[in-house]
Amino acid sequence: MPDQVLYGMEVFLNGLMAGVLYALVALGFVLIYKASGIFNYAQGVMALFAALTLVGIMDGQVPFSHLINAIFGTDVHHFGWHVPGVLAIILTMLVMILLAVIVQKLIFRHLVNQEPIILFMATIGLAYFLEGFGDLMWGSDIKKLDVGLPQGISETIESVTYNLTGYGFFIDNLDIVAAVVATILVVVLTLFSQYSKQGRALRAVADDHQAALSVGISLNFIWVLVWSIAGFVALVAGIMWGAKSGVQFSLSLIALKALPVLMLGGFTSIPGAIVGGLVIGVGEKMFEFLLGPALGGATENWFAYVLALIFLVFRPQGLFGEKIIERV
Amino acid sequence: MFYREAGDFKTTYAEDNQTFPIKFDRYRYYAVMLFAFAVVPFVIDSYWLNAVFLPFLIYAIAAIGLNILVGYCGQVSLGTGGFMAVGAYAVYKLMTSFPDVSMIIHVLLAGVITAIVGVLFGLPSLRIKGFYLAVATLAAQFYLVWLFNRVPWFYNYSASGQISAPERFVFGVPITGANTASWATYLFCLVFVVFCAVIARNLTRGTVGRKWMAIRDMDIAAEIIGVDPLRAKLSAFAVSSFFVGISGALFFAVYLGAAEVGESFGITKSFLVLFMVIIGGLGSIFGSFAGAAFLVLLPVFLKNVLVGSLGWPTDIAAHLEFMIVGALIIIFLIAEPHGIAQLWRVAKEKLRLWPFPH
Numbered sequence: 119m120p121d122q123v124l125y126g127m128e129v130f131l132n133g134l135m136a137g138v139l140y141a142l143v144a145l146g147f148v149l150i151y152k153a154s155g156i157f158n159y160a161q162g163v164m165a166l167f168a169a170l171t172l173v174g175i176m177d178g179q180v181p182f183s184h185l186i187n188a189i190f191g192t193d194v195h196h197f198g199w200h201v202p203g204v205l206a207i208i209l210t211m212l213v214m215i216l217l218a219v220i221v222q223k224l225i226f227r228h229l230v231n232q233e234p235i236i237l238f239m240a241t242i243g244l245a246y247f248l249e250g251f252g253d254l255m256w257g258s259d260i261k262k263l264d265v266g267l268p269q270g271i272s273e274t275i276e277s278v279t280y281n282l283t284g285y286g287f288f289i290d291n292l293d294i295v296a297a298v299v300a301t302i303l304v305v306v307l308t309l310f311s312q313y314s315k316q317g318r319a320l321r322a323v324a325d326d327h328q329a330a331l332s333v334g335i336s337l338n339f340i341w342v343l344v345w346s347i348a349g350f351v352a353l354v355a356g357i358m359w360g361a362k363s364g365v366q367f368s369l370s371l372i373a374l375k376a377l378p379v380l381m382l383g384g385f386t387s388i389p390g391a392i393v394g395g396l397v398i399g400v401g402e403k404m405f406e407f408l409l410g411p412a413l414g415g416a417t418e419n420w421f422a423y424v425l426a427l428i429f430l431v432f433r434p435q436g437l438f439g440e441k442i443i444e445r446v
Numbered sequence: 447m448f449y450r451e452a453g454d455f456k457t458t459y460a461e462d463n464q465t466f467p468i469k470f471d472r473y474r475y476y477a478v479m480l481f482a483f484a485v486v487p488f489v490i491d492s493y494w495l496n497a498v499f500l501p502f503l504i505y506a507i508a509a510i511g512l513n514i515l516v517g518y519c520g521q522v523s524l525g526t527g528g529f530m531a532v533g534a535y536a537v538y539k540l541m542t543s544f545p546d547v548s549m550i551i552h553v554l555l556a557g558v559i560t561a562i563v564g565v566l567f568g569l570p571s572l573r574i575k576g577f578y579l580a581v582a583t584l585a586a587q588f589y590l591v592w593l594f595n596r597v598p599w600f601y602n603y604s605a606s607g608q609i610s611a612p613e614r615f616v617f618g619v620p621i622t623g624a625n626t627a628s629w630a631t632y633l634f635c636l637v638f639v640v641f642c643a644v645i646a647r648n649l650t651r652g653t654v655g656r657k658w659m660a661i662r663d664m665d666i667a668a669e670i671i672g673v674d675p676l677r678a679k680l681s682a683f684a685v686s687s688f689f690v691g692i693s694g695a696l697f698f699a700v701y702l703g704a705a706e707v708g709e710s711f712g713i714t715k716s717f718l719v720l721f722m723v724i725i726g727g728l729g730s731i732f733g734s735f736a737g738a739a740f741l742v743l744l745p746v747f748l749k750n751v752l753v754g755s756l757g758w759p760t761d762i763a764a765h766l767e768f769m770i771v772g773a774l775i776i777i778f779l780i781a782e783p784h785g786i787a788q789l790w791r792v793a794k795e796k797l798r799l800w801p802f803p804h
Contacts, residue, residue: 157577188758228780235522236783238577239724242717243775250768258761374713377581385577414596423585430574430582442575444666 128287129407130400135293137399138300139358143376144383144391145303146351151385152324153344156226157238160245162373164214164349167252169356169365171213173263174256175206181255207353214349222342249367258367263360268295296358303354304392307347316343378426384436393437398422449797465647482636487629495628500701502742503635504693509722509734510646511689516720517728518650519682520662521571521579525586527715529687531707532560532590533694535600538609541622541699542602549616553638553695560691561684563590568683572676575665587716594707610704622699631700638696642689647731649685658682659729690719721771725778727787736786744771 143161150158174181178197187193201209221244229240268291279287311317322330323340331337356365359372379398383390402421410417435442454469456462466472490499508526515521536556540547567586574582594600601609613623619630649655657678660668669675698705705711718741726737745767752763782788 184759184762188762225776225780232779232783234577236779238580239720240776240779242721243772243779245772246775247769247772250765250770250772254762254765254769258765374584377584381578381581416592416596420585420588420592423581423588427570427574427582427585430578431570434574434578436578 124287126404126407128289129403131287131289132293133400133403134396135290135297135399136403137396138293138297139355139362139395140372140375140379140399141392141395142296142300142303142351142355142358143372144379144395145300145307145388146348146355147376147380148383148385148388148391149307149351150344150348153320154226154323154341155234155237156241157234157385158348159238159241159373160248161348161352162371162376163245163248163252164217164352165356165359165372166365166367167217167248167356168210168214168349168353169263169360170252170256170261172206172210172353172357173261173360173365175209176201176203177261179256184257185254207357210353211350214353215346218342218345218349221345222338226341227338245373253367260364260366261360263357263365268292290362292358292362296362299354299358300392303351304388307388316340320344375422378422381426381430381436384438384440386440387436387438390436390438398425401425449794449800451798465651479640483633487633490628490632492628495632496701497746498742499632500635502739503632503639504697504701505719505722505738505742506639506735507642507693507696508690508719509726509738510642510731511686511693512719513723513726513728513730513734514646514650514658514689515682515686516723517730517733518655518662519658519679519686520665521568521679521682522576523583523686524580524713524716524720525567525583525590526690526719527711527713528587528590529560529564529690530694530697530715531594531711532563532687533557533691534698534705534711535594535609535707536560536691537695537699538611539600539602541612541614545612545614549614549621549634549699552614553692553699556695557688557692560694561688564683564687564690565680568680568687571679571683584713587713591707591711608704608706609698611699611702614699622703624703626700635696635700638692642692643731643735646685646689650731654678654681654685662729721775725775725785727785727790730785730787732790733785733787736790740786741771744774 143165146161146164147158150156150161173179178199178201180186180194180197183194225240225244226237229237309317311321319330319335320340320343322333322335323337327337330340355372375398376395379391379394381394382397383392383394402418402425405421406415406417430436449468449470451468454467456467464472466475486499508530512523512526515523533556536559537552540552540555541549544552567583570582571579595607598607601607604610611622613620613625615621616630616634620626621631621634650658657668657673658681660671660673661675661678661682665675668678694711698710702710722737722741723734724737725740726735727733748767748770749760749763752758752766753760778785
């Protein structure tokens with residue numbers, strides 16, 4: 119095969135891998151949207167916050183050290199211990215659950231029955247708050263996240279493909295891990311929602327709030343649960359993105375990239391989020407590869423949105439979304 | 447006590463339909479206008495101008511524009527930053543191509559150009575609704591910013607990729623460039639604010655506005671009673687983008703002087719204007735002003751208190767600002783989802799009965 123085609127295939131594969139990461143963020147959106155009808159803009163910032171907390175715990179940073187130093191004139195930075203990765207992940211998960219409880223108790227309990235746009239705005243407010251809070255708590259410098267995930271180019275794939283086609287494919291080890299993790303996550307989530315008691319309750323709530331309430335399902339518990347799961351998904355996404363490109367503010371911008379993914383897949387469909395993520399990931403990489411040089415580069419900034427826009431004109435509910443039926 | 451309709455007799459239809467039916471409101475409006483036009487220009491200095499007045503006036507125009515689209519017509523848009531960029535680049539191209547034409551015409555033309563672009567990006571709204579539309583407008587935001595970054599014609603092939611406003615005049619007084627007087631730029635923006643507010647107020651209480659509101663409340667029902675959704679939605683996009691374009695033009699030419707598109711007109715700007723509209727109150731012209739004032743004054747206030755008085759580092763103040771803005775948005779939404787304008791309405795109702803509530 120000619121080199122150009124092989125190179126194109128490599129771009130395609132890398133696009134798939136990037137798409138997996140988009141799908142991870144989109145997954146969190148879909149979960150919350152299905153269960154509570156809230157379009158959670160803060161999902162990306164939750165990923166950032168989770169990653170910041172994880173790094174902070176692992177390095178033994180003193181929370182709010184900047185603020186404490188500014189007020190009391192002290193000079194504290196670190197506790198001086200290092201927490202192993204697994205323990206830190208568990209602690210971070212506890213923080214995310216706590217966050218879920220607080221978000222539910224302080225914000226969304228008071229906004230029940232409001233219009234969707236109001237709920238959406240509240241999550242933007244939450245996003246702003248969390249962003250400031252995370253930076254204030256852990257500092258805003260770019261941090262390295264290392265929980266022991268393999269880094270660098272996968273040599274096995276390179277040598278295997280080199281032997282097969284005479285051209286070694288460059289694929290990040292981390293991307294492969296991300297793909298595996300995402301697959302496991304989706305399987306676990308599906309099993310959870312199909313077979314566990316809470317999962318069924320969750321689906322019942324997603325189907326009809328009032329009917330679920332009348333058969334004795336606690337809405338409060340379900341909403342806390344679903345925000346915790348979203349927090350968990352955010353943590354996974356945060357770890358993956360953080361390990362890839364460092365924990366920094368731009369992490370929260372992937373939330374925006376997840377939006378066209380959702381539009382392609384439909385807001386209410388978990389498989390949709392995965393497929394949408396892959397389509398966007400591959401699409402933007404291939405578009406940049408094929409037409410980017412002719413258009414002046416950096417088309418990745420807008421390609422996903424324009425693709426979603428054009429797509430929606432023909433299919434307004436997305437690929438897997440429930441058919442929109444409008445009644446007067 | 448003074449806030450009463452009683453005793454204020456309307457003898458003509460014109461009087462009955464006026465914008466401020468209550469005498470107190472009317473005089474307050476005249477007083478505010480008098481103050482804004484005849485007092486502020488004489489006392490304004492460059493700190494107040496650049497920290498408070500110019501951003502407030504310019505954002506107020508943008509907020510009015512977005513409020514027409516989101517608050518009156520119900521089409522959520524996250525592309526305000528992109529449309530402001532269209533206004534800015536349009537006015538830049540016009541200023542450099544026709545240096546002798548008055549700035550007033552340039553700014554208005556920039557508004558018209560933005561309106562055309564707005565209609566173009568408004569076309570999908572005929573098929574796409576709700577959140578899907580909100581995300582679709584993100585396409586406008588990112589595509590336009592990328593376009594202005596990548597096509598050198600837009601920034602006249604300057605080496606830095608920035609645009610900077612050359613010196614231009616209105617009636618012989620410099621409005622843009624380095625040698626402007628505070629009062630001149632202030633008055634220039636104020637005239638546009640009043641112009642936009644009056645147009646918006648009168649559009650929204652007439653036929654056009656009622657059609658928009660019918661579409662907002664339920665588009666299918668509106669279609670059945672004879673509102674053409676194509677014309678209603680696209681006219682909302684056009685009028686909204688016209689205002690947003692004017693504000694973008696003023697923001698670049700008068701306020702910033704030099705701009706880099708990703709930094710000045712990025713996605714954060716879209717959200718900022720949307721917050722103004724939400725906090726101020728959806729579907730209210732007064733709310734647009736209130737929201738703009740609130741979000742312009744809050745950072746200035748916080749900065750003065752935290753950095754100025756307490757002596758904290760600026761980065762902590764910036765983080766706290768994020769937290770406070772976020773928390774305030776949530777508190778506002780919980781306490782009063784319809785924004786400052788609704789508080790104002792409630793206060794007015796109370797005032798009518800005060801001090802004898804029976």
